[in-house]
Amino acid sequence: MTDTHPHNSSARVTLLTMVLALGGLLFGYDTAVISGAVASLDAFFIQPRQLQPFEANSLLGITVSCALLGCVIGSGLAGWLSHRLGRKPVLIISAALFFVSALGSAVPEMGFLPIGGDEAHLSLTQFFVYRILGGAAVGLASMVVPMYIAEIAPPAIRGRLVAFNQMGVVTGIIVVYFVNYVIALQGGQDWNQSMGWRYMFASETLPALLFFGLLFLVPESPRWLALRERPAEAKSVLAQLHGKKMAAREFEAIDNSIHNHSHKLMSYGLPVLVVGICLSVLQQFVGINVVMYYAPEIFKTMGSGNDSAMLQTIIVGAVNVVCTLVAIATVDRFGRKPLMIFGALGMGVAMTSLGLCFYFDSLGLNALMMMLLYVCCFSLSWGPVCWVLLSEIFPNAIRAKALAIAVAAQWISNYLVSWSFPIIDRHESLVALFNHGFAYWIYGGVAFAAALFVWKLVPETKNRSLEEIESLWAPHARGNRGAAPTPERVAQPGSF
Template identity: 35%
Template structure:
């Protein structure tokens, strides 16, 4: 598809406006993902959670996301991308309001899962919609708006948490409830965007309506060329794609790329960092207030480097960004591993006095003057001084009083990791997913890949609190570093470059391979 650059440029502002509105779903996704980090301590106390209950309350949103992933593709194919996103906005509004008002653990979990369904729909359908209305030369940047809004949402959540943390004993309710405001704005704004021209032609055969939308996007010549491309694609298509079709050998390369990138985007630990950022910094010896401030810095780093990715993705290309990003992620995770591995835990009058529980403080007095080189040795000694309940309290709340660590190195490592993710696996995955699937299987395939991505995400967020308490941060970050290194090898071997190609050209290239 070779549209004159001047035609596309004349109508760029309209396309950008549509993309920004639709990408507000990404903002809600990011906000919902990160806001729980500030509420962790509050909900743990209010609902009297164990480690596994906490992990589930944070990660259960992914169960909803899995349902949203499975439903989003087929629903969007049948009822349209726009209508599906309107429902998504309503789900975010309900979830935020109910989570803030919940008085029981089960009720809280249900409200979180409803928000997860919204996340599952937004993360898949928003980039698909944008990819279908964007000219090829702008597609990578415009689809990345969704990832940009995700990281803006994360940053805003960290700021919101910081300013709300001291509003009262149940400040977590305000943290979770404030999301209802942008959710309602998204719901209203979506009514102003047009339906996807590709969907209008492919599903409803409304060519004239699609033509009017395409003319507003890129002018008459762009509209005619695009309609011809879409109709040629329709002429080549067989019956509607089914789940078994994604197992067809001609789609093997596509599925390997999609499932592989979806796996490595989550298994390398990004949601563990975002969901538990204040907890990680407290593990490095920071106070509650400083850990919330450091979380804000993480969010801002994510935002800045996502902007860098948007600038580079249609210039440098998808694969180079993935290789650069995953390499730097591996280095950053090794830095964090090194920092925690060299940490010590010192017991003296000053550190023991910081313990909030009187009985634990008295029991630990016997360790005065001792120093431990790792968590395993520390836990072995402390466990002999405390009962089971006290030891659990120590691991959760008191261990940070004793750690001596290069906190600056931990902060630098986390910031480098987040920056590297933000220029690579974060935005590039969703851009690739929106580009590589043929129209015949796009709806079902993108749902399967999204479900798989959410399943991996849930596994990471569910296990992370247990890993920190039982394996320690050293082993935890070392495992993520190994997985990040494997991601480099995968990208080098399997991922192809889609920069500058039309969706139809990408389809022909991958199926031919």
Template identity: 35%
Template sequence: MITDLKQETKFNNSYIIGISFISALGGYLFGFDFAVIAGALPFLRKEFMLDSVAEGFLTASLALGCIVGCLIAGKIAEKYGRKPGLMVAAFIFAISSIGIALSAGLTYFLVLRFAAGIGVGMASMLCPMYIAEISPAKVRGRNVAINQFTVVLGILITNLVNYFLKDIGVDAWRWMFGLGTVPAVIFLVGVIWLPESPRWLIKAGREEEGKKVLLKIGSDEFMNTTVQAIEKSLAGVKKQSFRALFEKSVRPAVLIGIGLAVFQQFCGSNVLFNYASTIFKSAGSSLDEQLLETVSIGVVNLIFTVLAMLVVDKLGRRPLMLIGSLGLSISFIVLAFLLQSHAPVLLISVFVLLAISVYSFTLAPVTWVLISEIFPNKIRGAATTTAVISLWAAFSILVFTFPILADKIGTYGPFYLYAAICFIGFVFVITKVKETKGQTLEGLEDNLIRH
């Protein structure tokens, strides 16, 4: 990653922000595919005559593809470069969006939805990596945050599009998925314009090309200092092995990272994004009201994610995680009670949005920050991949089991379970997770591993 320099060093800020936004379009695709299912499910249930098991598997198929995408993204990025990896992700997403829109049966739909997940998984790994490697250190946090911003923006815009498409007939779901081709093609064209990561170029022995990219970003001084820092960081570096994750010295950090990733999903909040229509249908809402609720969820998600970006470096990671886990536990207990007692839809909506605001302000963004910080340098790549795969695996279990649980014990039932998990997460954070705010990655290693 590019190191910081003296304050007087001049950077081409417009160029840096431009390439960061283009690469962050991968985050938009992530947000699109994450949200589109919520608007499409009411139509897909009728189209494919889905029972609770089929509905859960259909929703989870994206996450299963994401696991595969994460596994292959690292290999492509290391062997061929970050840019080709981003292009492959965009191409897969564009083709799968068209394919899903033309699906003639459930099996065909599931295969293409799985393929879309591969593209999403690749983008979720490569976009933040690319932005971090192309950005000067003093603006790296801001630029990486652009990716998270485009994720929630993709969720909101997709929810709005779904709402306006609801009245076009039984094939509305085809348009919902098919329109994903538009941002995918824009992303693909934009990636063609992007430069390759200078860190990868230098690592691959293409130093002159790496220097040219660095000169577009900053001054001669910046280029020379950065090249020296990259070469120093690569000196003696061996290929990372997943076997190293089981070493006694790093095992605590690895387990904490996996625990945080799994908890972020098992806390249950993403059920509100993916099954909002199911939840509000059980409360008596019409289709129009169900899709309007998804728009409200998207708006609240965007607002509180932006707020989290502004305060995470001031308030710290640990306090936000504690607030989020305990806040969600309380919110879900109340929400479950309201659903069970058939409370007015407006009151249910208030607590759904409250839970979304708590999650978007705390666990959703902060978990990703912690995963990027807590692993020792020598295992960071392998450990991050393992944590992200664990996250997607937990997500697939969450969205697969919700409709089954809701069918067996009522829509309210799972939220009592999620409330209990959130309280367990609160205990986990308070006993196992140390604050990382304001510390260097190297300085964190001894503290976290000893812990």
């Protein structure tokens, strides 16, 4: 095989990345499909139980966010599974779980109660199980897809390619917003509460089947093959992707990285784990998934009707997609830190202002513009760029384990935020004092703290190979048997 021209190499890796980004699309689709069904699930599962307001709101929060428990489980297992089985088999398992979850969530009473019968609302436990399985699929994909892309991407375009995963996520979100909107238009409120929500969940079976089939055409990660002492296969995959000459140099760097360090989780010290976990937690505590999951309900709080709220949700999704495209185009040019800091400050301003809109009852266009500004700032920064950083900063020898912990922390945080929002937003005392504005002020404060964290503690990784990024943590490494990196290759965490 002759050496691959750089442009051909980039095209080949980009095509492979687009296939993998279907995992991101399913991630977004599965997590956002619930947004169009919140009111229907409330009417179908919660209201027939005739609970007290706090109990009903808490159960609704659990119903909406139960998939996140699966995300925690899936992301927690993803490190061990991807280390033992490889990246590709884990993604195949994920695709299968997406399909089972979509079908089961649509008809949770199947096999237990008559479908659509008078007691169908008693199948809430089964609904939880299927949503948790879907969450496990999301947890697996959310960790393995960006890790795999980072492991095959050339340094010069790695940020852009890893951000494709987030592009898949936001595409899945806007697609399901549109699908939910079209389904909701097929009948009135009663039909949506009895049948419409079922079609919303069932629609996910189609992209799940597509992802499952295409994964059989994807090679295994060369860095995993090297880690499992399969050098010939690793070199073969690298040669297919980058050409023989570049593959030889890259394999040598990978091999040195793997064999010059202990594979123990703490072999690079605590700082790299702390940075990764904090990035994950802050990405959720800024409140993004409150917007993604509860957008139609938020717009109803602003005074919109059901159809108008669903349409405004599509506008939010469109802004999400457009601004993510901007992030993909700029992340390798401007760097990770500037985008993250700018985005966090913008989110802080937007969330604080949105809270003020609710507090002063100045809703309508003002509140919508603040919501769109918030989504724009997140999509330019903490949406795609956080995943880029998480896929890059962990050294080869511990990447699967460390990334699994960071992503699990992200899903735990996601669950806490999503579960707590309806409780905070509907709390009678807080509504009386702040008119639904209190939760948004919390998220705004976290966004300002996130900007400070990135400025002070997160290293810039632009234009560095994964092995060069590994050297950023060399002063904290334990069991390093290789030569110390040269000073010019080590960037201080607080610098751009």
